[in-house]
Amino acid sequence: MYTLILPETVEVGPVGFSPDEKREAFEKEAIPYLDTVYRVALRLAGDSTQADDLTQETMLKAYKAWHQYKQGTNVRAWLLTILRHTFINEYRREKNRGTTVDITEFEQFTVFHDVQEVDPEGRFFDRIVDDEVLRAIDQLPEEFRECLVLSDIADLSYAEIADVMKVPVGTVKSRLFRARQALQRVLYDYAVEAGYIKRSVR
Amino acid sequence: MTSEPMQVDCKEAAKRLNELIDGELTPEVEETIEHHLKDCARCMAVFEFEEAFCRFVKIKAKRQTAPEGLKERILKELGLSGNSCNE
Numbered sequence A: 001m002y003t004l005i006l007p008e009t010v011e012v013g014p015v016g017f018s019p020d021e022k023r024e025a026f027e028k029e030a031i032p033y034l035d036t037v038y039r040v041a042l043r044l045a046g047d048s049t050q051a052d053d054l055t056q057e058t059m060l061k062a063y064k065a066w067h068q069y070k071q072g073t074n075v076r077a078w079l080l081t082i083l084r085h086t087f088i089n090e091y092r093r094e095k096n097r098g099t100t101v102d103i104t105e106f107e108q109f110t111v112f113h114d115v116q117e118v119d120p121e122g123r124f125f126d127r128i129v130d131d132e133v134l135r136a137i138d139q140l141p142e143e144f145r146e147c148l149v150l151s152d153i154a155d156l157s158y159a160e161i162a163d164v165m166k167v168p169v170g171t172v173k174s175r176l177f178r179a180r181q182a183l184q185r186v187l188y189d190y191a192v193e194a195g196y197i198k199r200s201v202r
Numbered sequence B: 001m002t003s004e005p006m007q008v009d010c011k012e013a014a015k016r017l018n019e020l021i022d023g024e025l026t027p028e029v030e031e032t033i034e035h036h037l038k039d040c041a042r043c044m045a046v047f048e049f050e051e052a053f054c055r056f057v058k059i060k061a062k063r064q065t066a067p068e069g070l071k072e073r074i075l076k077e078l079g080l081s082g083n084s085c086n087e
Protein backbone atom coordinates (compact mmCIF):
# COMPACT_ATOMS: atom_id res chain seq x y z
CA MET A 1 0.00 0.00 0.00
CA TYR A 2 1.20 3.44 -0.87
CA THR A 3 0.38 6.51 1.11
CA LEU A 4 -0.09 9.39 -1.22
CA ILE A 5 1.29 12.57 0.23
CA LEU A 6 -0.13 15.69 -1.26
CA PRO A 7 0.76 19.31 -0.71
CA GLU A 8 -1.71 20.87 1.68
CA THR A 9 -3.15 23.21 -0.86
CA VAL A 10 -4.14 20.66 -3.46
CA GLU A 11 -7.83 19.87 -3.27
CA VAL A 12 -8.74 16.29 -3.95
CA GLY A 13 -11.75 14.24 -3.05
CA PRO A 14 -11.67 10.51 -2.43
CA VAL A 15 -11.22 8.58 -5.66
CA GLY A 16 -14.50 8.52 -7.50
CA PHE A 17 -15.96 11.54 -5.72
CA SER A 18 -16.66 14.63 -7.71
CA PRO A 19 -16.11 18.09 -6.22
CA ASP A 20 -19.88 18.39 -5.97
CA GLU A 21 -20.14 15.19 -3.97
CA LYS A 22 -17.36 16.32 -1.70
CA ARG A 23 -19.10 19.61 -1.11
CA GLU A 24 -22.37 17.84 -0.40
CA ALA A 25 -20.76 15.36 2.00
CA PHE A 26 -18.95 18.09 3.90
CA GLU A 27 -22.05 20.18 4.15
CA LYS A 28 -24.07 17.24 5.43
CA GLU A 29 -21.52 15.75 7.83
CA ALA A 30 -19.17 18.49 9.02
CA ILE A 31 -21.03 21.80 8.81
CA PRO A 32 -23.65 20.74 11.41
CA TYR A 33 -20.83 20.79 13.99
CA LEU A 34 -19.79 24.35 13.31
CA ASP A 35 -21.29 25.50 16.60
CA THR A 36 -19.48 22.75 18.53
CA VAL A 37 -16.19 23.66 16.85
CA TYR A 38 -16.78 27.31 17.72
CA ARG A 39 -17.62 26.58 21.38
CA VAL A 40 -14.46 24.52 21.79
CA ALA A 41 -12.41 27.18 19.96
CA LEU A 42 -13.68 29.82 22.37
CA ARG A 43 -12.67 27.81 25.42
CA LEU A 44 -9.23 27.05 24.01
CA ALA A 45 -8.43 30.48 22.61
CA GLY A 46 -10.13 32.47 25.32
CA ASP A 47 -11.19 35.39 23.14
CA SER A 48 -13.79 35.68 20.44
CA THR A 49 -11.63 37.17 17.69
CA GLN A 50 -9.18 34.30 17.94
CA ALA A 51 -12.04 31.82 18.24
CA ASP A 52 -13.53 33.13 14.98
CA ASP A 53 -10.22 32.74 13.15
CA LEU A 54 -9.54 29.36 14.70
CA THR A 55 -13.00 28.09 13.74
CA GLN A 56 -12.68 29.33 10.19
CA GLU A 57 -9.22 27.89 9.76
CA THR A 58 -10.32 24.55 11.20
CA MET A 59 -13.26 24.25 8.83
CA LEU A 60 -11.23 25.26 5.77
CA LYS A 61 -8.47 22.80 6.66
CA ALA A 62 -11.04 20.08 7.26
CA TYR A 63 -12.57 20.72 3.86
CA LYS A 64 -9.22 20.48 2.14
CA ALA A 65 -8.40 17.31 4.02
CA TRP A 66 -11.86 15.76 3.69
CA HIS A 67 -10.43 12.81 1.74
CA GLN A 68 -8.55 11.85 4.93
CA TYR A 69 -11.68 11.62 7.03
CA LYS A 70 -12.60 7.99 7.60
CA GLN A 71 -16.29 7.51 6.91
CA GLY A 72 -18.16 6.10 9.87
CA THR A 73 -15.80 7.52 12.49
CA ASN A 74 -16.79 10.44 14.69
CA VAL A 75 -16.57 13.55 12.56
CA ARG A 76 -16.62 15.78 15.67
CA ALA A 77 -13.49 14.11 16.99
CA TRP A 78 -11.82 14.52 13.62
CA LEU A 79 -12.71 18.22 13.37
CA LEU A 80 -11.54 18.84 16.93
CA THR A 81 -8.24 17.09 16.27
CA ILE A 82 -7.65 19.60 13.47
CA LEU A 83 -8.78 22.43 15.74
CA ARG A 84 -6.47 21.44 18.58
CA HIS A 85 -3.53 20.97 16.24
CA THR A 86 -4.12 24.39 14.69
CA PHE A 87 -4.51 25.99 18.08
CA ILE A 88 -1.31 24.53 19.49
CA ASN A 89 0.77 25.35 16.43
CA GLU A 90 -0.54 28.74 15.46
CA TYR A 91 -2.51 30.35 18.23
CA ARG A 92 -1.11 29.40 21.58
CA ARG A 93 1.35 32.24 21.92
CA GLU A 94 0.96 33.86 25.29
CA LYS A 95 0.88 31.12 27.85
CA ASN A 96 -0.60 33.35 30.48
CA ARG A 97 -4.17 34.26 29.87
CA GLY A 98 -5.94 35.39 32.98
CA THR A 99 -5.90 33.54 36.24
CA THR A 100 -5.57 29.83 36.36
CA VAL A 101 -6.68 27.88 39.38
CA ASP A 102 -4.12 25.63 40.98
CA ILE A 103 -5.77 22.28 40.58
CA THR A 104 -3.50 20.57 43.07
CA GLU A 105 -4.81 22.73 45.87
CA PHE A 106 -8.29 21.24 45.57
CA GLU A 107 -9.25 18.52 47.92
CA GLN A 108 -10.45 15.55 45.97
CA PHE A 109 -13.83 15.66 47.60
CA THR A 110 -17.13 16.37 46.00
CA VAL A 111 -18.96 19.52 47.03
CA PHE A 112 -21.80 17.20 47.98
CA HIS A 113 -20.29 16.82 51.44
CA ASP A 114 -20.55 20.58 51.97
CA VAL A 115 -24.10 20.95 50.75
CA GLN A 116 -25.76 17.73 51.83
CA GLU A 117 -27.49 19.39 54.77
CA VAL A 118 -28.81 22.44 52.91
CA ASP A 119 -29.10 21.51 49.23
CA PRO A 120 -28.26 17.86 48.53
CA GLU A 121 -29.64 18.07 44.99
CA GLY A 122 -27.38 20.98 44.12
CA ARG A 123 -30.20 23.24 43.04
CA PHE A 124 -28.04 26.28 43.74
CA PHE A 125 -26.03 25.48 40.60
CA ASP A 126 -29.03 26.37 38.47
CA ARG A 127 -28.90 29.94 39.73
CA ILE A 128 -25.43 30.43 38.30
CA VAL A 129 -25.55 32.10 34.88
CA ASP A 130 -23.87 30.70 31.74
CA ASP A 131 -21.14 33.32 31.64
CA GLU A 132 -20.05 32.52 35.16
CA VAL A 133 -19.80 28.82 34.31
CA LEU A 134 -17.75 29.59 31.20
CA ARG A 135 -15.50 31.89 33.20
CA ALA A 136 -14.92 29.11 35.72
CA ILE A 137 -14.09 26.63 32.94
CA ASP A 138 -11.59 29.13 31.53
CA GLN A 139 -9.77 29.21 34.86
CA LEU A 140 -8.88 25.53 34.65
CA PRO A 141 -5.33 24.71 33.61
CA GLU A 142 -5.22 24.00 29.88
CA GLU A 143 -4.86 20.22 29.89
CA PHE A 144 -7.73 19.86 32.35
CA ARG A 145 -9.88 22.41 30.54
CA GLU A 146 -9.36 20.59 27.25
CA CYS A 147 -10.54 17.30 28.72
CA LEU A 148 -13.63 18.86 30.23
CA VAL A 149 -14.50 20.77 27.08
CA LEU A 150 -14.06 17.74 24.81
CA SER A 151 -16.28 15.72 27.12
CA ASP A 152 -18.93 18.17 28.22
CA ILE A 153 -19.15 20.51 25.23
CA ALA A 154 -18.22 18.15 22.40
CA ASP A 155 -19.61 14.93 23.95
CA LEU A 156 -16.61 12.85 22.94
CA SER A 157 -16.01 9.48 24.59
CA TYR A 158 -12.91 8.96 26.77
CA ALA A 159 -11.28 7.00 23.95
CA GLU A 160 -11.98 9.78 21.46
CA ILE A 161 -10.60 12.42 23.83
CA ALA A 162 -7.49 10.29 24.35
CA ASP A 163 -7.11 10.16 20.60
CA VAL A 164 -7.55 13.90 20.10
CA MET A 165 -5.17 14.79 22.95
CA LYS A 166 -2.74 11.95 22.30
CA VAL A 167 -2.71 10.80 25.93
CA PRO A 168 -3.73 7.45 27.49
CA VAL A 169 -7.39 6.89 28.39
CA GLY A 170 -6.41 6.69 32.07
CA THR A 171 -5.02 10.21 31.87
CA VAL A 172 -8.25 11.45 30.34
CA LYS A 173 -10.22 9.79 33.13
CA SER A 174 -8.23 11.34 35.93
CA ARG A 175 -7.98 14.78 34.32
CA LEU A 176 -11.70 14.88 33.64
CA PHE A 177 -12.47 13.80 37.19
CA ARG A 178 -10.22 16.46 38.67
CA ALA A 179 -11.41 19.13 36.25
CA ARG A 180 -15.04 18.52 37.22
CA GLN A 181 -14.15 18.48 40.90
CA ALA A 182 -12.25 21.78 40.61
CA LEU A 183 -15.01 23.37 38.55
CA GLN A 184 -17.54 22.29 41.14
CA ARG A 185 -15.45 23.83 43.89
CA VAL A 186 -14.98 27.13 42.03
CA LEU A 187 -18.69 27.39 41.28
CA TYR A 188 -19.63 26.46 44.83
CA ASP A 189 -17.37 29.22 46.19
CA TYR A 190 -18.94 31.60 43.70
CA ALA A 191 -22.45 30.56 44.76
CA VAL A 192 -21.55 31.12 48.40
CA GLU A 193 -20.22 34.59 47.63
CA ALA A 194 -23.24 35.43 45.53
CA GLY A 195 -25.47 34.35 48.41
CA TYR A 196 -27.10 31.47 46.52
CA ILE A 197 -26.15 29.05 49.27
CA LYS A 198 -24.86 29.23 52.82
CA ARG A 199 -21.41 27.84 53.45
CA SER A 200 -21.65 24.92 55.78
CA VAL A 201 -19.27 24.61 58.70
CA ARG A 202 -17.42 21.35 58.47
CA MET B 1 -30.26 -15.21 38.99
CA THR B 2 -27.85 -17.86 40.16
CA SER B 3 -24.62 -15.84 40.32
CA GLU B 4 -24.30 -13.10 42.90
CA PRO B 5 -23.12 -9.85 41.32
CA MET B 6 -19.65 -8.60 42.21
CA GLN B 7 -19.58 -6.42 45.31
CA VAL B 8 -17.97 -3.02 45.68
CA ASP B 9 -17.58 -0.76 48.69
CA CYS B 10 -18.46 2.95 48.89
CA LYS B 11 -14.91 4.03 48.12
CA GLU B 12 -14.76 1.98 44.95
CA ALA B 13 -18.24 3.11 43.90
CA ALA B 14 -17.30 6.77 44.42
CA LYS B 15 -14.32 6.33 42.08
CA ARG B 16 -16.57 5.06 39.30
CA LEU B 17 -19.35 7.65 39.41
CA ASN B 18 -17.93 9.80 36.60
CA GLU B 19 -17.58 6.78 34.35
CA LEU B 20 -21.11 5.70 35.18
CA ILE B 21 -22.44 9.18 34.34
CA ASP B 22 -20.48 9.23 31.08
CA GLY B 23 -21.59 5.73 30.09
CA GLU B 24 -17.99 4.52 30.06
CA LEU B 25 -18.28 1.38 32.19
CA THR B 26 -18.48 -2.14 30.87
CA PRO B 27 -21.96 -3.63 31.34
CA GLU B 28 -20.74 -5.88 34.19
CA VAL B 29 -19.10 -3.08 36.15
CA GLU B 30 -22.04 -0.79 35.48
CA GLU B 31 -24.38 -3.40 36.91
CA THR B 32 -22.16 -3.81 39.95
CA ILE B 33 -22.07 -0.08 40.67
CA GLU B 34 -25.79 0.31 40.10
CA HIS B 35 -26.40 -2.57 42.44
CA HIS B 36 -24.38 -0.80 45.11
CA LEU B 37 -26.27 2.46 44.56
CA LYS B 38 -29.57 0.69 45.02
CA ASP B 39 -28.46 -0.61 48.40
CA CYS B 40 -26.60 2.49 49.57
CA ALA B 41 -28.63 5.66 49.99
CA ARG B 42 -25.55 7.75 50.65
CA CYS B 43 -23.71 6.78 47.45
CA MET B 44 -26.96 7.20 45.54
CA ALA B 45 -27.30 10.75 46.85
CA VAL B 46 -23.72 11.56 45.79
CA PHE B 47 -24.36 10.00 42.40
CA GLU B 48 -27.49 12.09 41.85
CA PHE B 49 -25.63 15.23 42.87
CA GLU B 50 -22.73 14.54 40.49
CA GLU B 51 -25.08 13.64 37.68
CA ALA B 52 -27.04 16.86 38.18
CA PHE B 53 -23.80 18.83 38.18
CA CYS B 54 -22.62 17.27 34.91
CA ARG B 55 -25.98 17.90 33.30
CA PHE B 56 -25.81 21.50 34.49
CA VAL B 57 -22.33 22.05 33.05
CA LYS B 58 -23.25 20.50 29.70
CA ILE B 59 -26.32 22.68 29.34
CA LYS B 60 -24.65 25.92 30.39
CA ALA B 61 -21.53 25.38 28.30
CA LYS B 62 -23.39 24.44 25.13
CA ARG B 63 -25.64 27.42 24.66
CA GLN B 64 -23.34 29.63 22.60
CA THR B 65 -23.59 29.48 18.83
CA ALA B 66 -21.12 30.59 16.20
CA PRO B 67 -21.82 34.18 15.10
CA GLU B 68 -23.94 34.39 11.94
CA GLY B 69 -21.29 36.45 10.16
CA LEU B 70 -18.69 33.77 10.81
CA LYS B 71 -20.97 31.00 9.53
CA GLU B 72 -21.68 32.95 6.37
CA ARG B 73 -18.01 33.67 5.82
CA ILE B 74 -17.07 30.01 6.14
CA LEU B 75 -19.85 28.79 3.88
CA LYS B 76 -19.02 31.38 1.28
CA GLU B 77 -15.34 30.50 1.40
CA LEU B 78 -16.23 26.85 0.78
CA GLY B 79 -18.86 27.61 -1.83
CA LEU B 80 -21.60 25.94 0.23
CA SER B 81 -25.24 26.90 0.42
CA GLY B 82 -25.71 26.61 4.17
CA ASN B 83 -28.89 24.57 4.28
CA SER B 84 -27.66 22.27 7.00
CA CYS B 85 -26.18 24.67 9.46
CA ASN B 86 -28.15 23.61 12.48
CA GLU B 87 -27.17 20.76 14.74
Ligand SMILES: [Zn+2]
Binding pocket: B009, B010, B011, B013, B036, B040, B042, B043, B044
Ligand atom coordinates in the same frame (compact mmCIF):
# COMPACT_ATOMS: atom_id res chain seq x y z
ZN1 LIG C 1 -22.01 3.30 49.22
